[in-house]
Amino acid sequence: MENFIVSARKYRPVLFDSVVGQQHITNTLKNAIKNNQLAQAFLFCGPRGVGKTTCARILAKTINCTNLTDGNEACGVCDSCKSFQNGNSFNVHELDAASNNSVDDIRNLIDQVRIPPQAGKYKVYIIDEVHMLSQSAFNAFLKTLEEPPSYAIFILATTEKHKILPTILSRCQIFDFNRIRVEDMANHLASIAAKENVKFDIDGLHLIAQKADGGLRDALSMFDQIVSFSNRELSYQAVIDNLNILDYDYYFKLTDQLLSQNTAGSLLLFDEILNNGFDGNHFITGLASHLRNVLICKDAATTRLLEVSDNIKQKYLEQAKKSPASFLISGLNIANQCDLNYRISKNQRLQVELTLIKISHLANALQLGQSDQVQQITEQQKKKPENLVGKGNNLSEKTEFEPTTTAFNEKEELYKANDNPDLKVEKTEEVKPNISKSFIPKTGNTLIPNLKDPHGIKSEQEKEEEKVELTGSEKNPFTKEAFLELWSKYSSQMKNQNKMKLSALMDNYTPILKDDFHVELQVESKILVDELLFEKVDLMNYLRTNLKNFQITLEPIIVDKPQEKKLYTSKDKYQHLLEKNPKLDDFRRVFNLDLD
CATH class of the missing domain: 3.30.300 (GMP Synthetase; Chain A, domain 3)
Incomplete structure (x- = not known):
């Protein structure tokens, strides 16, 4: 039986052009080789599985190749390239700093650096996970890193650049590796599937790429797992079943139910998702991501932010056409608030169900907000009282708004009666146009702040006198x-x-x-x-x-507080008692008592 080699090793890039998603780094390194401008020390940093160690090995192989191609790539056929590919090159040394992080390990490395290469031009030292070196090891490495021999090149790789000493960083050329884009990763997986004669669904490959979160090594590991699970037929459903991913269809169906205000259907769908073994927090974060994706599809300029396959993108575009932007924004805000409160909630299921109920009733709230009555009241509240012209206690015909109900009219007439006892008051049942009760009519030189309290009427002059603005130079005395x-x-x-x-x-x-x-x-x-x-x-x-x-x-x-002398010994206590009662000493002598 032939030994199986995982795809992450079998398809590891051997040339700069075969590195996925890091063109800004590979082009820089190729130009440095072409112009003979190689630095003495490189630092490759970035997330896991994006090609740091791979690029370090390709660089080490290329600079010692004796027959570079026109594209500044290693030929792969010279003695140096063959020895590197077979793993017996004397010019390339790899050190795992995670397990060799002491001062003695670095001193042994420095001793090896003193020996020039027997064949080839450079000796390359690749130190992986360099942030694991101890403080003493870093200090022992500083001088050699700053002034190495002309034939020595150091390539340091790490996932945590912030843990490396600034003195080390200042001696290296730093290359920051990016997370690999979903589209690039899906295309790379498709090429590997074609080479392996695996039937695949492009939607399934996109799901793997999204789940990998920018790390190609993770994507290749999941690819091998699903190929074994599906018997070399990598389908969308196989990826969902194997990686425990919530299907896009769940969220498309749920959003349709929320738009149609089908609260019962959305709650039953959530129950089905829980019965399938998914976590409520995972569900609510997925719903927030889905609403975000639908929202960015409302504008053609932001559609490129969607990292899904073309089939799924078409579904998002169709749902975006029938989803109001106000509904999506409000729903996204509610889902995000649920995500924040989920972990501290004692009834987490209720927290998610309450979120679904709120979102399903958003349409009613939006319709109410757009109704003619609410818009009329809003416009009325924007009107300023100064725009109204009145005579006595009656508003002129130029005023568009009058008191709302009969009760309001009765209060106004009651005010007239209090002001003029001889005036006879008759109740009127006339119904007048709507107006917000917060509206205050202007009458002559006064404002009516509260019709229940006629004595509360104050002139504008009195109000101005009440508002005292401080200048910052007051010096009023006080008690x-x-x-x-x-x-x-x-x-x-x-x-x-x-x-x-x-x-x-x-x-x-x-x-x-x-x-x-x-x-x-x-x-x-x-x-x-x-x-x-x-x-x-x-x-x-x-x-x-x-x-x-x-x-x-x-x-x-x-202020220093005077400290009282504390009584610690028996003698101190006796002296304290003696000051209060001097006859205590006579008592002690009569009975011949001693102090302990």
């Missing part, structure tokens, strides 16, 4: 009692805002009012001073504004 009252009120506000430290500080320490509105607060430690200074700006604004005095200053002062 100590008024200051302490505001101090106590602010402390209560801080307690309501859960700022307990500041509230306790203000309650336990009383401020001292000095001359020229200078306030001192004596505390016992710098920690308390820092706590007060952190909130000092808001506190001073509150005090100055309410007291109308912007000359107030606050200074916290640390």
Whole structure:
């Protein structure tokens, strides 16, 4: 039986042109080889499975090739290329820093660097997972990395660049590898399936590429798994069954039910999904992604953001035509809120079901918001009272809006009776056009703020007098009692805002009012001073504004508290008692007592 080789190894790229999705890096390396501008140290960083180690090996093979092609690729037939492909090249050394991360391992590497290559031009050292090196190992490697021999080239690879010392980063040319696009990954999987004589469905390959999340090695591993599962017939359904993925059809069907306000159908569909073994959080995140995809299909310019196959894209475009943008945006917001609250909810299923109920009733809410009555009220509220012209207590014919109901008219007539006792009041049943009750008519030089309280009528002059604008230069005097009252009120506000430290500080320490509105607060430690200074700006604004005095200053002062002598020994306790009752010493001598 022939040994099986996984696709990730069998189809690992051997040339720069065969690397998937990293053209910006491969082109740079090929030009550097062509122009003979190779750096002494490279750092390849990026997510897992995107080709970092593969590119390092291709670079090591290419720079030692004795017969480069016109495209600056390794020939694959010279002695150097053959020895590399067979795994017995003396010019390429790989070190796994995850298991060889000590100072001794790096010193052994440095000793090898001193030996020049016996055949070929360069000795290449590939250090994988370099971020796993210890601090001491990094420091031992610094000098060699900065000034290596002319024949030595170091290629460092890592998934976590932030863990590498800045002194190492500054000595390397850094190449950032991107996540591989879904389209590129699906096309690569299709080419491998054709070589392996595997029947495939392009929609299934797109699902694998999306599940891989930008890592081609993960995609190839899933590809091998599904090929074995489906007996070399890779279909869309086989991918869904094997990778435990929620089918697109579920979300298309659910969105149609939500649009048609079929709440019962959406809840039953969610129950079916749970019975199939899917998690509620996985379902709600998938629904949010689906609504996002439908939303971006509303505009032709954003359709390219959709990373799905052409068949699925067509379904999204069809559903986008019958889905209002307002419905999609509101539904996306509700689904996102459910995702945030899902983990902290004690009844997680109810959380998702409530989300579905809300989204299914969005159409009613949107229709209500677009109704003529609501739009009329909205337009009425935009009208300013100054635009109305009135005579006495009656609105002129130029006014488009009048009080809404008979009850409103009765209140207006009641106001007239209170103002003029001789006036006879007759109730009117005339129904007048609608107007929001928040509307306030203007009568002469006064406004009617509250028809229930005729005495609450104030002139515009009185209102202007009430509005006192502070200039920031006020210096009004105030009493100590008024200051302490505001101090106590602010402390209560801080307690309501859960700022307990500041509230306790203000309650336990009383401020001292000095001359020229200078306030001192004596505390016992710098920690308390820092706590007060952190909130000092808001506190001073509150005090100055309410007291109308912007000359107030606050200074916290640390005061050493006298420490009482603590009684530790028996002798100390005896002396303390003796000070209170001197006859105690006579008692001790009479009975011949000793102190322990």
